[in-house]
Amino acid sequence: MTKTPTPHVHTADPSPWISRFAGFVPPHGPILDLACGGGRHARLFLDLGHPVTAADIDISGMTDLAGRPGLKLVAVDLESGQPWPFAGQTFAGVVVANYLYRPLLARLVESVAPGGMLIYETFALGNEQFGRPRNPDFLLRPGELLAVTAGHLRVLAYEDLIVDRPKPAAVQRIAARREA
Ligand SMILES: C[S@@+](CC[C@H](N)C(=O)[O-])C[C@H]1O[C@@H](n2cnc3c(N)ncnc32)[C@H](O)[C@@H]1O
Known part of the structure; x- marks a missing residue:
């Protein structure tokens, strides 16, 4: 019997860090979900309007x-x-999870509109002991x-720690606002 491929349906829950700070993004402001994957955060923000x-x-x-x-897929x-x-665009929320391409970090900070938020969470040095990425x-x-936002954004929260969930990992995460 031929098996019909299951359509890709993304079911992963949003990151608790991204969810926690989603409400700090100006209402109805545009979001950039960079390296969106299955779009768990794009979905979160679409649902929030x-x-x-x-x-x-x-x-x-x-x-x-x-x-x-409301969704633009790129x-x-x-x-x-x-x-x-x-280029030339700014966003009320720049959201990145589990992705790092270091040459873009300054771009991401620049892309935060006045009053907007950078909400970023990804793996940190020390993660090698737990698995990928190494x-x-x-x-x-x-x-x-902290260094990339310094002088540009006001840090509301920052963590650099080892978490147990959704799996053991070394992570760094920030929520930072550009003053209006
Ligand atoms: C670990 S996933 C994270 C997905 C999503 N941010 C999340 O947290 O659910 C990393 C994502 O980075 C994307 N990615 C990797 N290299 C990329 C590149 N060169 N340009 C754009 N996206 C890339 C992958 O396709 C993948 O969707």
């Missing part, structure tokens, strides 16, 4: 959302050296999110 630009090299996990009002290789696809290119250095 925000227009969302969701970008990833692989947007196949978002096909069930195609045509949803298929882009963010590491190809091509110009930044959102490549230091993909792991934040101690204080790195």
Whole structure:
């Protein structure tokens, strides 16, 4: 019997860190979900009434959302050296989870509109003991999110720690606002 492929339906819950600070984003302001994957955070913000630009090299996990009002899907290789696809745009919320391409960090800070928020969470050095990613290119250095926001955004919360859930990992995370 031929098996019908199961459509990719993304069911992962949003990160508690991103959820915690979602309400700090100005209401109805535009969101950039960078390296969105299956779009767990794009979905969160759409449900909260925000227009969302969701970008990833692989947007196949978002096909069930195609045509949803307020969603702009952008298929882009963010590491190809091509110009930044959102040049000249700012967002009320710049959201990144479990993705790091170090050359973009300053761009992400610049992309936060006055009054807007950067909400970022990804793996940090020390994660090697738990599993992937292990490549230091993909792991934040101690204080790195603080350093990149310093002088630009006001830090509301920052953590650099080992978590147990959803799996043991070393993570760094920040929620920071650009003063209006
Ligand atoms: C671990 S997943 C995180 C997905 C999502 N942010 C989340 O937390 O559910 C990393 C994502 O980065 C994307 N990615 C990796 N390299 C990329 C590149 N060069 N350009 C754009 N996206 C990339 C992958 O396709 C994948 O969706």
